[in-house]
Amino acid sequence: MRRALLLALVVALVPGCGRLTPSGRGTSATGPLRVWIMEPGSPDLRTFLTGATGDFEAAHPGDRVQIQFVPWASAHDQFVTAIGGGQVPDVAEMGSTWTPEFGDIGALEPADVGAGYVQSLVDGATVDGKVYGVPWYAGARALIYRSDVLASLGQPVPSTWDELLRVGRAVRDHTALAAFGVAGNAEHYVLPMVWQNGGEIASRRDGVWRSDLTSPKAVAAVQFYADLYRTEHFAPAGALSWNARDVRQAFEAGNLAMMIGGAWDLRAVLAAHPELAGKVGTALLPAGPGGDRDTFAGGSHLVVFNGTKKEALARRYIAFLLDPARVAAFTGKIGFLPGRRDAIAGATPADPLYRTFTAQLADHSRPYPPTREWGSFEADGLFTSAVQQVMAGKKTAGQALAAVAKTMDAAFSG
Numbered sequence: 001m002r003r004a005l006l007l008a009l010v011v012a013l014v015p016g017c018g019r020l021t022p023s024g025r026g027t028s029a030t031g032p033l034r035v036w037i038m039e040p041g042s043p044d045l046r047t048f049l050t051g052a053t054g055d056f057e058a059a060h061p062g063d064r065v066q067i068q069f070v071p072w073a074s075a076h077d078q079f080v081t082a083i084g085g086g087q088v089p090d091v092a093e094m095g096s097t098w099t100p101e102f103g104d105i106g107a108l109e110p111a112d113v114g115a116g117y118v119q120s121l122v123d124g125a126t127v128d129g130k131v132y133g134v135p136w137y138a139g140a141r142a143l144i145y146r147s148d149v150l151a152s153l154g155q156p157v158p159s160t161w162d163e164l165l166r167v168g169r170a171v172r173d174h175t176a177l178a179a180f181g182v183a184g185n186a187e188h189y190v191l192p193m194v195w196q197n198g199g200e201i202a203s204r205r206d207g208v209w210r211s212d213l214t215s216p217k218a219v220a221a222v223q224f225y226a227d228l229y230r231t232e233h234f235a236p237a238g239a240l241s242w243n244a245r246d247v248r249q250a251f252e253a254g255n256l257a258m259m260i261g262g263a264w265d266l267r268a269v270l271a272a273h274p275e276l277a278g279k280v281g282t283a284l285l286p287a288g289p290g291g292d293r294d295t296f297a298g299g300s301h302l303v304v305f306n307g308t309k310k311e312a313l314a315r316r317y318i319a320f321l322l323d324p325a326r327v328a329a330f331t332g333k334i335g336f337l338p339g340r341r342d343a344i345a346g347a348t349p350a351d352p353l354y355r356t357f358t359a360q361l362a363d364h365s366r367p368y369p370p371t372r373e374w375g376s377f378e379a380d381g382l383f384t385s386a387v388q389q390v391m392a393g394k395k396t397a398g399q400a401l402a403a404v405a406k407t408m409d410a411a412f413s414g
Helices: 002-013 043-059 072-085 099-104 119-123 147-152 161-174 187-196 216-230 237-241 244-252 263-272 311-321 324-334 341-347 352-363 374-379 382-391 397-413
Strands: 033-038 065-070 091-095 134-139 142-146 178-180 202-205 208-211 256-261 280-283 298-304
Touching: 033 072, 033 311, 043 065, 043 311, 043 324, 065 072, 072 091, 091 099, 091 311, 099 298, 099 374, 119 134, 134 324, 134 352, 142 147, 142 263, 142 352, 147 161, 147 280, 161 178, 161 256, 187 216, 187 382, 208 397, 216 382, 216 397, 237 244, 237 382, 244 256, 244 263, 256 263, 263 280, 263 352, 280 352, 298 311, 311 324, 324 341, 341 352, 374 382, 374 397, 382 397
Parallel strands: 033 065, 033 091, 178 256
Antiparallel strands: 091 298, 134 298, 142 256, 142 280, 202 208
8 A cells, every 4th residue: 555655656746757856845944844753652752852852942043843743653654645745844753664765766855974874774775876864773683582591491592593493492392481482473573584594685686676585595584484483383373463562572471581672672671570680681683504693774764855945954953863962862762772883882771781782783784675665565564474374384485485576576667
């Protein structure tokens, strides 16, 4: 549905071209700077962001800023509608997988990104050599595990897929816990395994993106993930429909020994269950057969919309939000990290448990293919639907991924 909306928008505004062109329909030169920020889900974070905006106005007499908080669930469609109606904001926070989508159709102004940012975050905002968003905050998922459970079994922290199997089987066979948080509705768990197995999700060939998910390494990775559920029984039957939040809740409840999660998950787990302090550990994701431990570099970019009449003000405001001290204060409240390498160390909590997430993001993370179509793939559940079919035994990974690749290639060619 979202892909149809976006394609209809492109066709309507730029027939025969495939890119938006500056229309002069952007926000007015008068009035406040219009800023869309994703709903933070916390009164404290709302207060922080509105307070930071007040500080900006105080430091820049005459500049006014109006923040609108937009729910994540509806944000993509709101962007599409705003572009189609010529009512875009001047500045917005944008999920990192959406930035190339809207940048590619010409809806965003190229960003001024200096040196020092984590490269995977910059790559995720880059289309045809142009960067369309400045990394604001970011995070990467690593392995979170019950250190007391593994110690009681005399098992090491798994650092490879083979070790994950051995440790998981020990947990399964000798405890009442589920071994590992396999989740059917969590593409950020399974897709990085393609990288870990030495494969690619998609690549650009002769100027056109093409799916790589039918490669033997990609197929084997998805089959391995599904088999952790289907044949190894590392997760309960209900995990077929689990998402990342469900996995965390199972871990919090003491029903799960190992999970994939971010610093935000660890923070939530320990806040809700302080009795787990000293019983939880973190590690880089287990490496696949090729030795790769990469995961998805997620987070948000700050973008300026094409057609704004307040570009200079927009860039002043973004620069203000990106002040290192301000970013550190904000990310510290949400369990994420700054996008700049030189700011990450200072923003990492002193607790050594959190240093793992810093290393995972800085040294072992990648963006998904920065294509116009990616956001629609996720929104339509293209990957999760296929993985669930494999987990349920309705299709092999090869069969499911052949259908996924066909859909991807049709979208890339359209």
